[in-house]
Amino acid sequence: MVTIKEIAAAVGVSSATVSRVLNYDSTLSISTRKRQAIIETAEALSYATPRARNRANQQGLTKLALVHFLAPERELIDPYYVALRLGIERRCAMLKIETVKVYHTDARPDATLLQDASGVIVIGRHDEEETEWLRRHARQIVFADHVPPDDRIDSVAADLPAAMEKLLVALAQRGYRRIAYIGWGDRRAQAFVQWMTAAGWFDDRLFRSGDNTEEGGYRLTREILAERRPLEAIVTFNDSMAIGTYRALDEAGLAIPQDIAVASFNDISVAQFLNPPLTTVHLPAEEIGETAVELLLERVGGRELAKRITLASQIVWRSSTRLQAGKNP
Template structure:
């Protein structure tokens, strides 16, 4: 059984650093090359967290029979490696796929985003393809035409002939806004990003942003000054932290600042924390923060962050399971929605029922 200490020795870093990298801690100051070396070393040594070891034990003999195995799998990612390494959520999706494939003794070929389509032979030889993240209609059609068994993870291509697994972030956003409204928040700000697909930017296309706008308009409370968006897709940089910081500064400069800020992901929330604290304001007394993802560092912020938990690893695992069903002969397509869960912490007011449950 490989240990964190062995990985640390192989890479030449501390055990604490390895642990924080493998737990997707975006606040860790480490070069992209060193982070990648740790992840690749862990994969090469077949390291599994205690959670995944227990999960594998519960599965028993899965992967021991020929019927439970997958042919060679191609993993097509919409991000470049440096971008994925800066996003704990997408690391979780990929590790969910890889851990499930390890159980099934399946070889994975990774294909990361570039300006060109991958070689058709690569997909056709792989037999099974999982595509992670957002792709244009043109890309979806090309991938469908060149894949025998295809599943999209963390993206709904809105086609009835393609399997996909995703979280309904639009519905989760509306549910969170309803909770914030019930808690008495009136001026709800939003920090998010542009929807970028196939080189085209759609300002309000991202589902959390779209749901926020629709909800506010239905309530007669939409204020364009409370909505700020940035581009988080520039490669080679962890811009989500910096983007959250800069966008939060814009909200704080508004004539009437929000009493709560909803950020599209936890990395942006971390940046917003810094902007709020530099402005001499207190969280949540002066301004509250809520977010999405529930990355491991969220519970260690000061104050701990209220955030919607999105189970990236479960998205990845379910994508592999859909491929197994396809190979077994399923002759209809599936769309699987992985539920989200709101984790209330001290960065905002907490619904009374949630407070009572937590106290028991």
């Protein structure tokens, strides 16, 4: 497991600075560049080096345009997407493929950036109109972390409904019944409602959707606590929201997991440094990025039939949830 000290040494800052950045301390005065370096280094040191692969498939793919659905400053709020991007960039560096990053703005990117590239990888969700525009201007295109409805387009993503069901089953086995959810209304939220309803445990007053940031997690957790409903655990959309949940529970004088457990998604580097360390579903961000590059290589090599690849998730149990029914760590 990577340590804060190792991250600090790699970036050239103090351990205290790393800790404050990873815990989203809004009072810390630090440049955006330095903050980005800390977050990227934390993700990079946790990265498992991909196995060497045959480079013969590289022929024809010399330049890749990377289109991100987030602006640079928004990407730093959720290091999961930093890890996904690093997975793409590392695989490209290994294969000597040039990458050009195109971040989200209010306007569409310059079409020539896409047309000049051998292929395009699109990170995150884009609506149907944006997807069609991107497909029209790209020679070859792959979506990473989003499955567009257009079945002509390659994509790779984690199976979020299966991940949510896996987490809820495991929490139930540990004795949790009154479980709240905060986050976006995406596929994992839909899976939460379906599974909890089937179990007879769903309470719509313990379900909130909103901004998937640390501040959003703080605000939505406070709203749920204000309902004064019996509550045993909170599942958050991502680890960034979980940090806000920790803060709200601490302000309310509630201990984790003795009073309320917390579980989340993504397994970003921050999760292991929280107090207590956060139970979270590891979504394979780096592997999604690597696989997107492999799909693009296949397309450039002549494959015509579209592929949709789904990668599995894994629960990383830490002490923000009890280890078994009735027993806290």
